[in-house]
Amino acid sequence: MILIVxxxxxxxxSLxxxxxxxxxxxxxxSSGEEALKKVLKNSYVLIILDVQMPGMDGxxxxxxxxxxxxxxxxAIIFLSAATPNINLITRGYSSGALDYISKPVDMNIxxxxxxxxxxxxxxSRALNEMQTKLLKEIEYRKEAEKKKDEFISIASHELKTPMTSVKGYLQLLERSINKGETENIKTRIHKVQNQVEKLNLLIADLLDISKIESGKLMFNMKYFECSSLINHLLEVMQQANPQINFVVENKVNQEIYGDEMRIEQVLVNFITNAIKYSPGTHEIHITSEIRDHQLYCxxxxxxIGMSEEHQKKIFDKFYRVEESSERFQGLGIGxxxxxxxxxxxNGTIGVKSILDQGSEFxxxxxxxxxNIEQN
Structure with a gap:
């Protein structure tokens, strides 16, 4: 906007x-005083300012x-009816003007x-916006680099932990074999298998994150029985976690279109996290039903639940709740x-949680x- 004074x-x-x-x-x-009031209230790109005015001059x-x-x-352009001289022009520029035009004004000029x-x-505005954008991107690069370094450190630790356990159990297993301790052999083989499964899951997550980054995460889309998937999954989870009472409400009696293996992967992650982050409790509720032509699980x-702040970030890459990162293992990518x-x-994912009362993913x-992407 232009201000004429x-x-x-x-x-x-006429102007x-x-x-x-x-x-x-x-x-x-119509006066210098009025102009100053307007400048305080509004933003102007240019002010065309008369020099000779009663009260405050230009x-x-x-x-x-x-x-x-x-x-x-x-920017300020001075207008003056007086014959321009070096003193007037010098004062105009030293007052903050960028140009000086004599009256009568040539409108074309x-x-x-x-x-x-x-x-x-x-x-200038475009350059400022570009500079601001670049600064934000630089900060984002710095933050991404920091997260990457943290992730590498966490990943190294998470991979090392089960490997160390496997090595220790194998040494104990060798002693049990030499002593012919059948029960100990069975127990230690089971523990080795558990640690190997942890390694498999970690490596699978690392491979998936790599595929996501390169756009190569594959999907095999077809109709599948959701109820069968949930029943089979819970049977496996119950065997691995006999202390947990799974309360199931399964109302889905039709086939669902999607990648069965990937949907199972999501449910496994949800259930595994539910077990991990609710120590001392023994009940987990699983619900599946159809709502407005959508499968809801x-x-x-x-x-332990989480705060609203953490709920907003929990699905971000490499994000881990700081308060629980010391107590619970994980890469922050699941x-x-x-x-x-x-x-x-083409679905939605979310969480409802109350601190110290639990979470529902x-x-x-x-x-x-x-319009589902196939690859």
Whole structure:
């Protein structure tokens, strides 16, 4: 917007008419005092300022405006009926003006100057926006680098832990074999298998994250029996966790379109997390039903829960709740992979949680195919 400041109504009307005819938004002030009030309230790209005015002259107005942080980027063109001389021009520039035009004003020259200042303003604004964007990207690169380093450190630790356990159990197993301790052999083989399974899951997650980054996470989309998937999954989970009472509410009696293996992967992650983050409790609720042509599945625990702040970030890559990272193992990528899987099914994923009262993780996907990516 352009502000015209002149004590002559005729000058204001003629300038305003020409500028508005050329699609410029114009505001006016008939005195220096009025101009200063308007500059404090509004933002102007350019001020066309008459020098000879009663009260505050144009030089005084310009000097005052130059002290306003809000008007730091505002250009000023002086208009003067007096014959220009070196002293007037010097004072004009030292007051903060960028140009000086004598009256009577040649409208073609004024328009040329106004268009030039607008072009400079637009270019300056574009450069500032680009600089701001680049600074944000640099900060994001720095943050990503920090997260990557943290992830490598965590991954190394998480992989080392089961490997160390496997090595220790194998040494104990060798002693038991030498002594012929049948029961100990069975127990230690089972423990080795558990640690190997942990390694398999960690490696699978690392491979999946790599495939997601390269856009190569594959999906085998077809209709499958959701009830059968849940029943089979819970049978396996119950054997591995006999202390847990799984309370199941399964109302799905139709086939669902999707990648059965990937949906099972999401549910396994939900249930595994529910067990992990609810130590001392022995009940987990699993619900599946059809809502508005969408499959709705949820897993609810009665464990440590989380704050609203953590709920907003829990599906982000490499995110781990700091308060629980010391107590519970994990790479911080499982839920991120789940989010990618559900979003690739054109579904939604989320969590409801209350600190110290438990969490309910859920997802929805369309029952029938809706523009789902195949690879």
């Amino acid at each position: 002149d004590d002559s109504p005729e000058n204001i009307i 305003k008419k020409v500028l508005e005819k050329n699609n410029f938004e114009v505001d006016t002030a 030089f005084e107005v310009a000097e005052t405006i130059s002290g306003y942080s809000k008007a730091k980027e505002t 004024l328009l040329l100057k106004v268009k030039t200042f607008y072009r400079i303003y637009e270019q 949820s897993v609810r625990d009665f464990g 839920l991120y992979i789940c989010r990618e899987i559900i979003e690739r099914h 859920y997802f929805t996907i369309p029952v029938n195919p809706v």
